[in-house]
Amino acid sequence: MEGVTDIMFRQVIAHAGRPDLFFTEFTNVSSYASDKGRANALERLEIAPSDKPIIAQIWGKNPEHFAETCQALESLGFSGVDLNFGCPDKHVNKAGGGAAMIRTPDLAIECFRNAAKSTNLPVSVKTRLGWSQPEEFREWLPVLLNEHPAALTVHLRTKKEMSKVPAHFELIPEIIKLRDEISPETKLIINGDIKDRAHALELHTKYPEIDGFMIGRGVFANPYCFTDHTPTRDELMELLKMHLSLYEKYIADHYASYETLKHFFKIYINNFPGAKELRTKLMETHSVAKARDIIAKASF
Numbered sequence: 294m295e296g297v298t299d300i301m302f303r304q305v306i307a308h309a310g311r312p313d314l315f316f317t318e319f320t321n322v323s324s325y326a327s328d329k330g331r332a333n334a335l336e337r338l339e340i341a342p343s344d345k346p347i348i349a350q351i352w353g354k355n356p357e358h359f360a361e362t363c364q365a366l367e368s369l370g371f372s373g374v375d376l377n378f379g380c381p382d383k384h385v386n387k388a389g390g391g392a393a394m395i396r397t398p399d400l401a402i403e404c405f406r407n408a409a410k411s412t413n414l415p416v417s418v419k420t421r422l423g424w425s426q427p428e429e430f431r432e433w434l435p436v437l438l439n440e441h442p443a444a445l446t447v448h449l450r451t452k453k454e455m456s457k458v459p460a461h462f463e464l465i466p467e468i469i470k471l472r473d474e475i476s477p478e479t480k481l482i483i484n485g486d487i488k489d490r491a492h493a494l495e496l497h498t499k500y501p502e503i504d505g506f507m508i509g510r511g512v513f514a515n516p517y518c519f520t521d522h523t524p525t526r527d528e529l530m531e532l533l534k535m536h537l538s539l540y541e542k543y544i545a546d547h548y549a550s551y552e553t554l555k556h557f558f559k560i561y562i563n564n565f566p567g568a569k570e571l572r573t574k575l576m577e578t579h580s581v582a583k584a585r586d587i588i589a590k591a592s593f
Contacts, residue, residue, distance in 0.1 A: 294318060294509055295382070300339055301539040302557065305532050306512065307343040310520030313505070315347040319377045321390070322353035322362040334362075338369055346372040350419070352380060354389035356403045360411040367412050373443065376408060379420040381452045392452035395424045398436045405440050415443030419484070419507075425453040427461050434471050444480035445472065446507055456510065460485035462496075469502045480504040487511055489518040513560055526565045530588065533561035537581050551579060567591070 298318045306312075320337045324330030340347055349371045351362055359376070366374050378401055380391030387393075394401040409416045418437050423429025429451070437445060447468055449460035465483065472481045483500075484507035487493055493506035508518055516532055517524045524532075540554050555576055562572045571591050578584045 295380075297512075297556075299337070300341055300344070301536060301543055303344050303347075304341050304539055305536050306516055306519070307341075308535060309517045309524070309532060310522065311343070312508065312519045313346075314372075315344050316350045316375060316507075317347065319350040319352045319380065320362070322351050322358035323355055325351075325362040325365065326355070326358040338366070338371075340370055345370065348373045348375045348417070350375045350377050351408075352377040352385065352390040354394070354397075354400060354404070356400075356407040359404045360407040363408045363412040363414070363416070367414055371414060373415040373417060374408060374412060375417045375419055375444075375446070376405060377419050378437075379446075379448050379452075381421070381455050386452070392421055392424065395420065395429070395433055395452065398433070402436065402440060405437075405442070409440075417444035417446065417480075418442045419446040419448070421448045421450060421452055422461065422464065423451045425451055427451055427454075427464065430464065430468065431471075434468065435475055438472060438475040438479060441476045442479055444482055444504070445476075446482040446484050449483065449485040456485075462486075465496075465500050465503070469500065473502070482507050484509060489515060490521060516560055529561045529563075533558070534585070534588070536561070537584060541581055551581075 295318050298316065303315050318337060320334050321330070325334035338349060349366045349369070351359070351374060353359060363374055377391055378394040382391060385391035389397070405416065405418065420433070420437065423433055430447070434445070434447070449462060449464065450456065450458065469481065472479055481503050482505040483496065483503055487506045487508045488511045489508070493508070496506060497503060511518045515524070516529070536557060558572055558575050562568045562575070571587070574587050575584055578587065
């Protein structure tokens with residue numbers, strides 16, 4: 294997720310209980326292809342030992358830039374590359390990337406083919422059901438499946454729906470049927486409203502043909518969501534302290550501002566007595582040192 298699944302947060306989640314596969318926050322291929330933007334792109338693509346196996350997620354609209362970026366990814370330690378054709382962010386869509394690819398299928402396929410021919414890594418795609426109507430998946434997903442991607446992740450909402458409506462789990466049987474008919478070798482991954490490991494196992498029991506489940510926003514509710522463990526308040530506080538230490542380690546490389554770090558506080562400080570008051574105090578801080586001081590003085 295943009296601004297979330299960076300090198301620091303992935304290490305926190307790996308400590309709590311890692312998923313089978315990590316995906317990076319997405320990187321703009323045009324940034325990598327430019328002398329001015331390459332440093333920032335490589336910063337986003339840096340990985341830690343605990344990240345592996347990890348998939349590099351990229352986006353854009355320039356087929357040549359997809360090729361150039363994919364050539365580089367092979368030497369950076371990734372296990373695969375995922376093309377994001379589903380992000381609903383208005384700025385990404387205005388630039389022609391993410392979910393905007395649903396409206397330009399010919400360009401989407403050109404980008405996929407340029408990526409696939411430029412790397413030995415498996416190339417997958419993440420997308421949504423459609424742009425405005427869920428029924429669009431019946432035309433859109435076959436376009437992608439006919440290219441036989443290594444995996445296809447389907448977020449069970451449209452771009453227009455964002456995350457404002459429940460995921461369309463009722464469409465899973467039709468999506469499985471399309472995959473089986475067109476590209477049975479493609480791994481099918483379902484995304485959208487997957488809360489935790491238990492929820493994924495429940496869905497897998499119902500739909501054993503699905504190969505995997507992707508958790509996104511569920512990690513905000515529980516950073517232990519890839520396990521069966523229910524964390525205590527003290528365990529969550531230890532994760533926060535770990536995140537603060539990682540921030541200090543990486544800030545020298547300008548990974549993020551302290552204001553960005555504050556976005557993570559609600560993940561660790563939530564649903565226990567005094568959480569709101571503690572979170573309010575931490576949101577008023579401007580340094581790790583001050584945050585640590587407030588945590589040390591907190592009484593529960």
